[in-house]
Amino acid sequence: MDDALIRSLTPAVLGILVRRGADFAAAEDAVQDALIEAVRVWPDDPPRDPKGWLVTAAWRKFLDATRAETARKRREDLVEAEPAPGAASDTDDTLQLYFLCAHPSLTPSSAVALTLRAVGGLTTRQIAQAYLVPEATMAQRISRAKKTVGDVRFDQPGDVATVLRVLYLVFNEGYSGDVDLAAEAIRLTRQLAAAIDHPEVAGLLALMLLHHARRASRTAADGSLVALADQDRSRWDTRMIAEGVEILQAALAKDRLGEFQAQAAIAALHADAPEAGETDWVQIVEWYDELAKLTDSPIVRLNRAVAVGEADGPRAGLKALGELDDSLPRYTAVAAYLHERDGDEQTAARLYVEAAEKASNLAEREYLTRQAARLNRKSPPHR
Template sequence: MDDELLRGLVPATISALCRRGADFASVEDAVQDALIKALESWPDSPPNDPLAWLITASWRRFLDQVRATDARRSRELRVTEQPEFSTPTGTDESLQLYFLCANPKLTNSSAVALTLRAVGGLTTKQIADAYLVPEATMAQRISRAKRQLRDTRLDSPGDLATVLRVLYLVFNEGYGGSIDLSAEAIRLTRQLASLTTEPEVRGLLALMLLHHARRASRTDSSGRLVPLRAQDRSRWDTELIVEGIAILQHALAADRLGEYQAQAAIAALHADAQRVEETDWVQIVSWYDELLAITNSPVVQLNRAIALGEADGARVGLAALAAVDPTVPRHTAAAAYLHEKAGDLAESAALYTEAAHKATNTKERDHLLREGARLHEVL
């Protein structure tokens, strides 16, 4: 059985039941129960029409829930217990399901978890495994999110920027447990790109593909972090790079630049360089200028300062970095790199050690400590 195909049926199933008057929270629970039943029974007895099977099984489970709690709606549900379901054509409903799960009422973690369940079709256990938390903890998080959305309808206006932010949060979680969240985010973003012509969706998809193409080279055989400038570029996935650049070009042709398109353009310039020395830093700085105009983000300011250091020299980069809020994450690490590039080895070594103490994960901390130790050896 194709698990990805099965998960892809979940949004259409939820949308079909919601259109028939059922509330989202109850429907989502019913679909999850039906999904588990499908995973158990389909390998031995696959249905002729998987979507119709999942809709029917979910609807029956929903009706069982209604009977068990004696909580029938005051309005009459528009279908009978065993309806003849037609396959939903509803790309609009599927798109609204993205919007519903990325509702601004929800915290980032709740929106991500609900998106993975309702749009991605993952079980609570799979999501919990991916985030390395107990299943009960994840179940509570999802239940809380659904309670917050109890009175929200699928026809409510959605915010595409919020949807894209949630998908990017999923992508950046990377790999955990039995589910590769980066790959799952790419799958969901591909699906979203098929539902809308907005260029920022394609910009995000291109960005994900270009980042994912470098995945194999980001750590060495010992699991240690390898910075971009030191990565083995022969390990980059050229097919993903070619696809990402083509999608980006399609997005840019719409002439409605957004932050994900600008980020993807920067990633494409890195991917286009066969050697680090061939990187077009002047163009990268120009794209950071575009990105800064869109976001006014201090993180973008910091990355632009590093790019300036590569394009125009370390002292220029340090001058730009001085204008960035020093509390911005990785500010000290950026200063350490630029001071090393400028030849200030003692200052750089001290800053690498300081940056290591501020690091938020073990791999980054260990990398910064190694960089500091490397410089101390030559002083």
């Protein structure tokens, strides 16, 4: 059975049920039950119209559940004669589902989980495995999210920026369990881009593609992190890079610059350099200046300090860094790198150790520890 087909049809089927009058939580449960039925039936009896089959099956599941709860008057009123099987409506409610799943009343983690379940078509078990939490925990999170948005009107306008933030959160989770969340985020963003002509949607898709193109070179055989400057660029996916650049150029041509387009432009400049030493750092600094205007983010300014250090020298980078709060995540790691570039290896080694102690994950901690050890071997600290 074509799992990709089923997952691509899930949001459309869910949208049809909601448009017919089912509340979101009940509709989502009915769609999941229909998907289970499809897994059982389709291998031996594949339907001619998969979408129509799923709509019919899901609506039956919904009506069965509705009739079983006769004490709830609102649902009783929805019970009508079952629509005759046949071709499903061509109305595409995918965009509304994106907005609903990224509703501002939801926490980021709940919005991500609901998006993966309702729009992505993943099972609760798959989502739980991807986030390394018990299935029961994830089921509760999704259930609470569905209740939160249960009374939200389906035709209310949504916030594209919120949807994009949720998709970027999915992308940055990367890979764990049997679900590649980075690839799933790209698939969902492609789907969103097909439903809405928006330069920031295109910008996010370009950014994802440009980052994902470097995935194979980001870790060594032992699983350790490899810095961008040290990556084997022959392993970068040039076809994916070309697609990302093409999408970005079309988005920038609309002259409605947003943060994801600016981030993608920076990623494109990294991807364009055949060797790390040929990176156009001056232009990257200019894009960070644009990004800082758009977001006023201290993390953007931290990354800008690195770029300034490459474009204008490490002391200029340290000066830019000195204007920021030293409690920022990765501040100490950036300081260590710039001090090393400036030739102060003992200070750099000490700062790498401090940065390792503050690292938020094991891979980053091990990388920073290795940098400190490397410098200490070259220039042992004074006793």
